[in-house]
Amino acid sequence: xxxxxxxxxxxxxxKDTLTFLDRFxxxxxxxxxxxxxxxxxxPDIVRELKQRGHQIFLDLKLHDIPNTVEKTCRxxxxxxxxxxxxHAAGTIAMMQAARRGLSVKQGKQPLLxxxxxxxxxxxxxxxxxxxxxxxxxxVVMHYAQNAKAAGLDGVVCSPWEADQVHQAxxxxxxxxxxxxxxxxxxxxxxxxxMTPGQAARVGCDYIVVGRPITQAQDPVAAxxxxxxxxxxxxx
Numbered sequence: 001x002x003x004x005x006x007x008x009x010x011x012x013x014x015k016d017t018l019t020f021l022d023r024f025x026x027x028x029x030x031x032x033x034x035x036x037x038x039x040x041x042x043p044d045i046v047r048e049l050k051q052r053g054h055q056i057f058l059d060l061k062l063h064d065i066p067n068t069v070e071k072t073c074r075x076x077x078x079x080x081x082x083x084x085x086x087h088a089a090g091t092i093a094m095m096q097a098a099r100r101g102l103s104v105k106q107g108k109q110p111l112l113x114x115x116x117x118x119x120x121x122x123x124x125x126x127x128x129x130x131x132x133x134x135x136x137x138x139v140v141m142h143y144a145q146n147a148k149a150a151g152l153d154g155v156v157c158s159p160w161e162a163d164q165v166h167q168a169x170x171x172x173x174x175x176x177x178x179x180x181x182x183x184x185x186x187x188x189x190x191x192x193x194m195t196p197g198q199a200a201r202v203g204c205d206y207i208v209v210g211r212p213i214t215q216a217q218d219p220v221a222a223x224x225x226x227x228x229x230x231x232x233x234x235x
Contacts, residue, residue: 005196005227006057008032008178008210014041014048021052023220028053030082032208035060046079055082057176057208061115063087066097073101081110083176085156088114088143095150111174114147115156116140119179119193137161141168148173154205159194162204178208182226196229204230 009031011017017037021029031054037045038060049056058081062069069086076084086098095114102109117126117140126132132139140161145168147155154174157165162175179193199207209226216222 003200003204003231004030004055004206005223005230006030006032006176006206006208007213007223008034008059008208009037010034010210010214011037012040013037014045017045018048020214020219021049021054024223027220028055029223030055030057030206032057032059032210043079046081050080057081057083057085057206058110059085061085061087062098063090064094066091066094069094070097070101073098074104077102077105077109083111083113085113085115085176088116088147088155092146092150095147095152099151111153113154113156113174113176114143114150114152116143116147116161117157119158137164141165144169144173159199159202159204159207162199163202166203174205175203176206176208177204178210180207180209180212180226182212182222196226197232200230200232 007029009017009020011020031049033046033056046056046058058076062072063086084102086095099112102112117136123136126136126139140157141164144155144165148169154176155165156176158179159177162177165175166173177199180196180199181193183195196207207230213219213222213226
């Protein structure tokens with residue numbers, strides 16, 4: 001498995017996204033397209049970025065009844081994205097349905113991963129707002145094991161849970177970790193965070209980095225530093 005840095009392109013429009021990515025010249029970073037951009041521009045933004053040579057993590061966090069998720073994944077399979085996610089809270093049956101939907105595509109299929117708990121959720125919110133009275137790591141491990149049982153490739157989790165996920169689900173079970181900040185960065189609305197170097201040392205497979213790169217004075221330099229910090233611990 002090749003470790004990589006995924007840039008979260010959380011922009012409101014195609015114009016803003018392409019303007020940002022044009023700054024990278026011939027470099028084609030792995031990018032994440034989230035709900036804001038996808039709902040603004042639709043599938044055409046995916047097609048254009050694929051034509052430009054980018055790998056794409058389509059971050060729509062599907063969570064619905066199994067039949068709806070399966071049909072949605074059939075559509076997404078035709079976009080040739082490299083990674084898709086669902087919410088593990090949607091049950092094993094829903095995750096299995098997502099896998100069936102993506103399986104209609106012949107050849108290489110996108111990685112299918114499940115969100116365990118959002119990195120903006122801390123223990124207090126887990127208990128007081130979601131009414132889940134278990135330790136955060138126990139909840140994440142339970143959801144990760146459900147995802148593995150459903151036949152998924154991995155999970156989205158905070159870097160703080162990546163090592164435990166690998167211990168529980170195997171070294172080849174992918175961990176995709178947002179909540180990455182440089183040591184000098186603001187935390188913003190993230191609660192469970194690490195630096196790129198720390199994430200590498202605990203075994204994260206992919207890190208998702210948004211504002212520390214997209215809002216940097218020099219985004220290309222910030223991306224390059226992130227890649228160096230993340231990969232120097234793993235190569």
